[in-house]
Amino acid sequence: MIFEKDKFKDECGVFAIYNHNHASAHTALGLHALQHRGQEAAGIVTYQDGKFYSEKGKGHVGDIFSDEKVIDKLPGKFAIGHNRYSTSGETNLRNVQPIFAEFEFGGFALSHNGNLTNAKTLRKNLIKQGCIFQSTLDTEIIIHLMATSRHHEVVDRFIDSLRQVEGAYSLVALCNESIIGVRDPHGVRPLVLGKIENESWILASETCALDIIGASYIRDIEPGEMVVLQNNTIQSIRPFQKKISKFCIFEYIYFARPDSFVDGKSVYEARKKIGSVLALESHINADLVIPVPDSGVPAAIGYSKESKIPYELGIIRNHYVGRTFIEPGDKIRHLGVKLKHNANQYLVKNKKVILVDDSIVRGTTSKKIVEMVRNAGAKEVHLRIASPPTTHSCFYGVDTPDRKELIAANNDTEKIRKEINVDSLAFISINGLYRAMGLEYTEKESFYCDACFTGNYAITLTDILGGDTSKQLSLLSESNK
Amino acid sequence: MIFEKDKFKDECGVFAIYNHNHASAHTALGLHALQHRGQEAAGIVTYQDGKFYSEKGKGHVGDIFSDEKVIDKLPGKFAIGHNRYSTSGETNLRNVQPIFAEFEFGGFALSHNGNLTNAKTLRKNLIKQGCIFQSTLDTEIIIHLMATSRHHEVVDRFIDSLRQVEGAYSLVALCNESIIGVRDPHGVRPLVLGKIENESWILASETCALDIIGASYIRDIEPGEMVVLQNNTIQSIRPFQKKISKFCIFEYIYFARPDSFVDGKSVYEARKKIGSVLALESHINADLVIPVPDSGVPAAIGYSKESKIPYELGIIRNHYVGRTFIEPGDKIRHLGVKLKHNANQYLVKNKKVILVDDSIVRGTTSKKIVEMVRNAGAKEVHLRIASPPTTHSCFYGVDTPDRKELIAANNDTEKIRKEINVDSLAFISINGLYRAMGLEYTEKESFYCDACFTGNYAITLTDILGGDTSKQLSLLSESNK
């Protein structure tokens, strides 16, 4: 609980399958593999013989779609699905994707990973024109823009709509026997293409969703690319002006599953290399390298290899988690952490330990983990973070707290060290991070979206700043002081 | 799912707390920490002002006892609890412990980890005398023997009863404001004593249940020892003839949590040492050491250190598990494994890999894991098992399949290797296992209960063999041919 609470949250996973006899069952499995991208709700829409079928629910994929009866309600060879992590408090089923609309030309279902940055502005205009919104989702704006487009063909309407939106998106759409996939011009969110058996194509947020159904990874959809799966062919369209690539570097740090490839790289390998560079940048003598489970594990392995300090499971995770327990009395502190973790006293007692975690958001959990390790008898506790300080909020599809809650937005490293109560604290540098990815960091032309570390927001934030990008950067860095 | 299915199962976790203002909440937390010992059901009984309070439910502790309303129904400063793993198919609430009985002298609640080996025989006699059983639990026999005892004091009745039963047991009992804990004369199952704050004592199956509530570990209850917590004192009684110690060695191999101490040893350290000895006994050249998650992790770390072959997360675990998914079509094989695990293709492709697992029971899961790793592109797959071949069933409180289902009971290592389809297969030897525990193995006087590896059943199996121990050993080894 607590641990996840102090992480950035990915907002969605998407999946689509074209021309497969078990389309809905495979979609359910793909969504299960993408469960880490969104645990609040999930939905699947399929198409067969002129009709669309939709099933949605709150909770985990395995609870919603494992029942054969539910799968039987989703016939057809064409399906798209969606895992939702909700940023707002609205747990309404209306906001569960895929969203669906009946157009003049037929039905259209859409799954979205990302966030539109001019959503409020567009929404206001559409309401003025007489559009009635059924949800509070950004994604619905795309649908209304399609409905009021003067184009006739669905692909043209879709492109017409997307040219008006700004922000980050990887989308999969289902329109009768066609599947469409598209990444925004900057390619902020991931989307991979896979194939299974002869003529069945898959689109998914990460390759782990291909692995679970035995599909092969073909390639990533490129930034600004739209693929149309139709009549047993795959067509690639480039509907947007070319823009610089800005893949979210946090996918490598925390969001994606370590066994996935995204944007062409192994996530596990990236994390291990980050751990190595971190060890080089912030060496310290210690007895043990201990990962904060589970997200700190690959970086800790890299750190241990580089530093030659033994890797040990100094914090054990309890996999059984139910609803929230009550806190019985004053003597039990940090119950949230203890419900899921326990320090291995045998290992840490009287030892100098290095804890490796992927990131610090508010710092609240780190503080509790450190206290737990100290209570278990550690002599020294050193914390190493496999990302630079997270100083800015994300507006591109990641749920981040307000800047004022980000500990690193308001404190320097020494202050954070004191707050968390460690003997030493080090973050990897932004340069080190890029080096771990095999690149050199240059502020002007950085290859990834690193706005959460640098405040360098590459995509206009119309809703927030009225589209004035120059204002945007200064304002945001202003607020950083 | 599948993974757990091919493991031995522990049958229970017990917890008791004496004289604490938050007795029921602490018991719930202790049971949560012991969740790995039994996930089918759980129960808590408390005592206050002449009345006993009981709450039981099926499912995980966090689902049954996290609600404040449930805790409020369990007032009092004295509590015992129980986690149940059911061996029989009976999911009846009647069989959920603690069991409770109203005696002439008052109420008595009992939680049991273990198994009685003369239960059927005793039960038959008791029914003949007019006893009416309310459950199919062995544990109820202890209660009826107490009810029909001629002694007056509850402790005397309890001892009288226990002297008539055979088998393995760690028991905690609640009788008004007294808590009683006892281990069978051979000390097969674990039971530790802890203390929190001034005068509040705890009994629990493992030390991880002490850690979660911030209690200190005092010592293990000894084989054949009974402790009585009463009038704010702790009294130790030795009601049985002294017998040789026979602590279950499988607790170190798989059952106990790695952060626990049981029978005075760190489980994590034991596992790592087993991994080291395994590496020495069965060295092979390879590129990677990969744990089968999560139970293979500590042994894999030990193996890697000893062999200098790098430790890597070659198999990733998906923590989100719901109900069983359907298998969609022939092309998806081993879905059960894939729902929980995925091979990390980047790592294993074209590599010689050593997989480290804690044990092989039927071999079915190992086979699927190996196939998954091979499909991910591994050049060679070598399997190393951190326990000797499991050739015999357990009758002392562990749920094991019939001997005919144990792959090692019916096949030699080479046959198993072929069946599982690995390039090499090695188990740690029984001598190596004892060495890892710091002892020399001698068949006649082995320090642990190792019957599942050796057929050396130290405690009489009255129900099965009519109590003829000589017959017992020969018969069981007979069936082993």
Add this chain to the structure above:
Amino acid sequence: MIFEKDKFKDECGVFAIYNHNHASAHTALGLHALQHRGQEAAGIVTYQDGKFYSEKGKGHVGDIFSDEKVIDKLPGKFAIGHNRYSTSGETNLRNVQPIFAEFEFGGFALSHNGNLTNAKTLRKNLIKQGCIFQSTLDTEIIIHLMATSRHHEVVDRFIDSLRQVEGAYSLVALCNESIIGVRDPHGVRPLVLGKIENESWILASETCALDIIGASYIRDIEPGEMVVLQNNTIQSIRPFQKKISKFCIFEYIYFARPDSFVDGKSVYEARKKIGSVLALESHINADLVIPVPDSGVPAAIGYSKESKIPYELGIIRNHYVGRTFIEPGDKIRHLGVKLKHNANQYLVKNKKVILVDDSIVRGTTSKKIVEMVRNAGAKEVHLRIASPPTTHSCFYGVDTPDRKELIAANNDTEKIRKEINVDSLAFISINGLYRAMGLEYTEKESFYCDACFTGNYAITLTDILGGDTSKQLSLLSESNK
């Protein structure tokens, strides 16, 4: 179950309350009193300080809204509610009313009892214009027509929208601190106005919803009248051309609760008079008059008084009904009927009995009831129906089966008598029915909507017949032959 299954179904109950401190709780109570008008789902929308609050659920009002927590989620002094009976199979929460839309000028919530007869035609046009529908409800059309209206004020937009729709409707709407109520120009569905305490007004389908909250009945909203409750005043508007009144006569026969007044008449009194006229029209000698419970009770009392034949409870109702039982073996016939009813053998044995029911739809249940009474030993069974033969479907908000399933659409009385297996069968005549209501029946200018008995559809059926009313009548009577 079975009994209800062979009845016409009302489709909805509506309720609104203006300016009351317990608006949502009173709405829940009002909906509970109107539960007979729709049992599939219910919803409430309230308004407070610029925000709308909505809670909906499937099932009975008492299950959805009796929890204080739910009521607490519905703050504010202005509320509308809705009980839904679903005609289509769609049990989707999307189709649960009140529906809500965010307009440029603010939010607007709407509850509808009735059915629009040009819905399909309007819907098609709206989709062509780029409107996206969120439900399959007719009611949503009104909302979209409002959204695309060129008027500015909400009341003007509402009127603009209603002028384009045809069909039957009683509507209540909530727009910030205003409540609007309106009946269609023919006044097919009921809507009453009540008052509670000083300045709190209520709109409801029937007066029984006023009684439960202790409100006084003021008057019926008139056909074609719109009332606007705003700024603590009530304003009456006549936005439509005057049309002849066509209140649904079936409300008196079956739909409304016997303790209600609708369209200014006591339902109980109407039913009793129908029973009296029926007795006069179809006298027969018998020993007992027995109501088919519960809908036949008032007519049976009237019949008994007129005929002087004693009224007796010859059929007893079992109020406990759960899910459907299985039929165990061939010997149990008509289990559906028996789950809810039993003939009182003592009474009916060797007697000539007159059964009084309100209507016959398919005839299936009547047949089973008659068999049950015969099996209990009745010597003769005579059936008297307190409505004329139902020969036509309703398109004005009542769920009726296809004409081909209406037994009276396809068979004369003698054929029905044989099918149902009674000694004699009589329906009240259409003239008799009007006489019971205190009027003379004239086909041309009948005072009520009696289309289900006469095929005399007063409101255009655009969706079905393209709006050609002349064609409409002939076509429909055609199909009647």
Add this chain to the structure above:
Amino acid sequence: MIFEKDKFKDECGVFAIYNHNHASAHTALGLHALQHRGQEAAGIVTYQDGKFYSEKGKGHVGDIFSDEKVIDKLPGKFAIGHNRYSTSGETNLRNVQPIFAEFEFGGFALSHNGNLTNAKTLRKNLIKQGCIFQSTLDTEIIIHLMATSRHHEVVDRFIDSLRQVEGAYSLVALCNESIIGVRDPHGVRPLVLGKIENESWILASETCALDIIGASYIRDIEPGEMVVLQNNTIQSIRPFQKKISKFCIFEYIYFARPDSFVDGKSVYEARKKIGSVLALESHINADLVIPVPDSGVPAAIGYSKESKIPYELGIIRNHYVGRTFIEPGDKIRHLGVKLKHNANQYLVKNKKVILVDDSIVRGTTSKKIVEMVRNAGAKEVHLRIASPPTTHSCFYGVDTPDRKELIAANNDTEKIRKEINVDSLAFISINGLYRAMGLEYTEKESFYCDACFTGNYAITLTDILGGDTSKQLSLLSESNK
């Protein structure tokens, strides 16, 4: 809710079926027909091929047993069932009958309607002997007495046990392929014998349970009679000394369903006659006779016939009842009554009305009903009660409040009249009640158990009074002053 709350409660319904292919499904239907005798929980036990099968649940029969899967878990041609109304607050599944015990000779299942008056005394002794009770049910005492009996045959043990218990009971038992039914020597609770098809016998609390499955009523089991259904024969045994018959007269007044025969009489007919006698005894001029639904209906029909005052439905019942609604504000009084009932204003306005109800317990509901009728405009309200004042608690299987809560135990009729606020109030006299049953009342030798009206407790109340019957009567009448 509220209405039921102010009634005496029957405590159970029992059902048994011998040698039928659909034994469990028929038992479920029988229990459904007997649902009015107990709504808290229900259970069924069946026997087939040496094994017993048991399914129990809380709630209504239709919710527990309508599912085919549950019925499939209850194979066999021999079944008994039980409906439970709980007197204590214990909603534990342990207390749901039939209870089951494993004896030396095999299994034995038992369903009980009634109450043992020496239960506590016997229980204390049994616990002293080492018996362990699994429930707080009286019924379990019978089982333990059987277990410790020195007889060998099950019927002998059963008789041996019953000879030691005092109180009221109608029991059905299942022992392998035998069914046993027995009524206590006074025959306080009903038990009827029925037959279906060739050789299949049924035992049930009331005949309505025979009707639902199409079985014929054969006869009542007689007071003190035991019937044994075995080897396709029915055997009648008289194991007890003959005692005077004391059938519970309240079964006719309220408990039994009006379509049932119990103790050889039609319940409906009895109630009508009580209404007639009541009309004769307490005539008053009025405009309408109105039943308090539903239990007052037959008596009101009888009253109306005798008095010639028209019978009308002046109070309408809402059949939809969910969980408890909250009371919104001070202005809504008597919400409990209003959730279920509404006065028919049209009828009662300015009328002199006679309300007929079956009984008054605390008087709370009557008061609210009267107020509701007055608020609807009644000019005068006269209340007529179809039973004498209930002045004493029942100890023979009926849940009655403490004497101090019985309004008639502490107030004379005039005081009650004032409290309930009616213009006149009359109860039928005890003589009138017997006359309605066709008998003369004589205090010494009254034919029925009428203790709740007279304090004439025919069966010893050992637990309460230590078995001193002389003391018993005086004490009880003492407390009556």
